[in-house]
Each structure stands twice: as structure tokens, then as C-alpha cells.
Amino acid sequence: MTTTSGRSLVRWSLYAMLLASAAPIGAALMAQGTTPPSGSALVRGDIELTRSSIQADRMAIVTGFMDLTDAQSTKFWPLYREYRGEAQKVNDETVRFLSSLADRSTSLTDAEAKKALAMHLDRQERAAKLNTKYAKKFLDVLPSRKVALLFQLENKMDAVVAYELAGVVPIIGDGDRPATPPDNRN
Numbered sequence: 306m307t308t309t310s311g312r313s314l315v316r317w318s319l320y321a322m323l324l325a326s327a328a329p330i331g332a333a334l335m336a337q338g339t340t341p342p343s344g345s346a347l348v349r350g351d352i353e354l355t356r357s358s359i360q361a362d363r364m365a366i367v368t369g370f371m372d373l374t375d376a377q378s379t380k381f382w383p384l385y386r387e388y389r390g391e392a393q394k395v396n397d398e399t400v401r402f403l404s405s406l407a408d409r410s411t412s413l414t415d416a417e418a419k420k421a422l423a424m425h426l427d428r429q430e431r432a433a434k435l436n437t438k439y440a441k442k443f444l445d446v447l448p449s450r451k452v453a454l455l456f457q458l459e460n461k462m463d464a465v466v467a468y469e470l471a472g473v474v475p476i477i478g479d480g481d482r483p484a485t486p487p488d489n490r491n
């Protein structure tokens with residue numbers, strides 16, 4: 306596969322994954338014929354739909370791009386499942402945090418915002434440490450180019466999840482004033 310066609314395939318696979326994860330949300334709401342849920346119930350539902358869709362697609366995308374030999378597959382897949390299990394624990398904390406934001410009817414206080422920022426940075430640090438830990442383990446069973454490819458794919462798939470989550474997470478406002486984008490029209 307050439308670099309250009311490989312990039313194109315990744316891009317289209319990720320676009321398809323994004324569309325596939327968003328489509329069930331709208332279809333489920335339309336099929337219900339009722340008022341859609343709001344607040345944390347909607348956020349949790351959106352997040353869970355996105356996560357389950359991405360997880361199934363994640364395995365297929367990794368399989369399609371890694372081009373592993375039988376010997377490499379035997380060592381890689383158990384390690385990859387272990388890695389994803391640990392990554393999921395960090396992601397679960399993010400889901401709980403985002404759901405708690407959706408439950409709020411008022412903006413965060415300064416103290417709450419400071420705590421939320423500290424929690425966010427802590428989760429990012431733990432995710433980075435997890436990636437470092439598993440990169441070393443993957444390097445024990447795969448050539449470095451394949452490990453680099455794996456983490457590139459993981460980063461792209463995580464970006465799709467982050468994009469989806471950004472659409473359902475409320476923006477932190479300033480006091481009692483809701484957060485709104487600035488009007489940059491001149």
C-alpha cells in the first residue's frame with residue numbers, strides 16, 4: 306500500500322467510523338417519537354453509543370493496517386486486549402466526569418473548575434504513562450515501525466472519539482452566564 310493510498314484509507318475508515326457512531330443516535334431518537342433525553346442521560350447514551358461503535362471498528366482498523374504475521378499476531382493480540390482494557394479504565398473516568406458536567410444546571414465555581422482541570426490533567430498524564438508502558442511491551446513483540454503505526458492508529462481513533470464527545474459536552478460558562486462563542490464578525 307502506498308503512503309498516499311494508506312492515508313486515504315485511514316481517513317475514509319475514520320470518517321466511516323465517525324458516521325457509523327453518530328447515525329444510531331439520531332435514528333434511535335427519531336424511532337422513539339418522544340422527547341429526547343437531556344442532561345447526563347443523553348450524554349451517557351451518546352458516549353456509550355460512540356464508545357461501543359468505535360471499539361468494534363478499532364479492532365477491524367488495527368487488524369487491517371497492522372499486517373501481522375501469525376507469530377506476531379499470537380503475541381500482539383493478547384497484549385493489545387490488555388492495553389485496551391487498561392485504556393478503557395482511564396476512559397471510564399472521563400465518561401463519569403463528563404456525565405457529571407451534564408448534570409449541572411449552573412456553571413462551575415472557580416474551585417470546581419480548578420478541581421476539574423486538575424482531574425483532566427491527571428487523566429491525560431495517566432494515559433500518557435499507560436501509552437509509554439505499553440509501547441515498551443509492544444516493542445518486545447513487534448518491530449518499531451509497526452508499534453509506531455499502532456500508536457498512530459490509536460491516536461486517530463481517539464481523535465474521532467474526542468470529536469464525538471466534544472459535541473455532547475457542555476462548555477464551562479463564566480459564573481451564571483452560559484458559555485457562548487465570541488462574535489468575531491467585524
